[in-house]
Amino acid sequence: QSVLTQPPSASGTPGQRVTISCSGSSSNIESNYVYWYQQLPGTAPKLLIYRNNQRPSGVPDRFSGSKSGTSASLAISGLRSEDEADYYCAAWDDSLRGGVFGGGTKLTVL
């Protein structure tokens, strides 16, 4: 089991808005930044959101992140077929003194 909990799957139709949750604890999400990664099939992961809600250059503003207490969320608006991928949340864990990832959410665009 992963330290951070994500739903294994999510889906939506083109143009819809979908959200992916990430649940943790006081030692990780509540006290540290959350990061989100997108992994397209057969490729290396790519940074999607950093420091809870910041987008790297080149990431469309359709992607947004938020954090509240021990949970975080990734929202994707105006869903497109190319958004079909696996999404992972990550944070530092002060108790483990190491990084932790969520189990990943497979997003399907119907």
Place this chain on the structure above:
Amino acid sequence: EVQLLESGGGLVQPGGSLRLSCAASGFTFTSYAVSWVRQAPGKGLQWVSGISGSGVNTYYADSVKGRFTISRDNSKNTLYLQMNSLRAEDTAIYYCAKIPMTTVTTYLDYWGQGTLVTVSS
């Protein structure tokens, strides 16, 4: 252009050893921390280890502590992962990733393409 190129993966027997390398270019290597992240076949990402820009501070996942050693040679712009006492559950693609600061976090802004490690008899 930032590039990270992993090498050293392959097939190894249980109990064996392997050393992975990650050659970095396109940035001032010594100024940034770096990490190893792995992904077992068909599974999710797992953080493995991280090392600060100076190399002084190192961190490990509990699952590899005492078996894996992370190190870096800043004169060669290269990151290493020495893996000993390998187990079947260490089978994975191993990615190296750059952190845009000197301290270790899960803020991984550039990733390599990965190298496959298979532990099997």
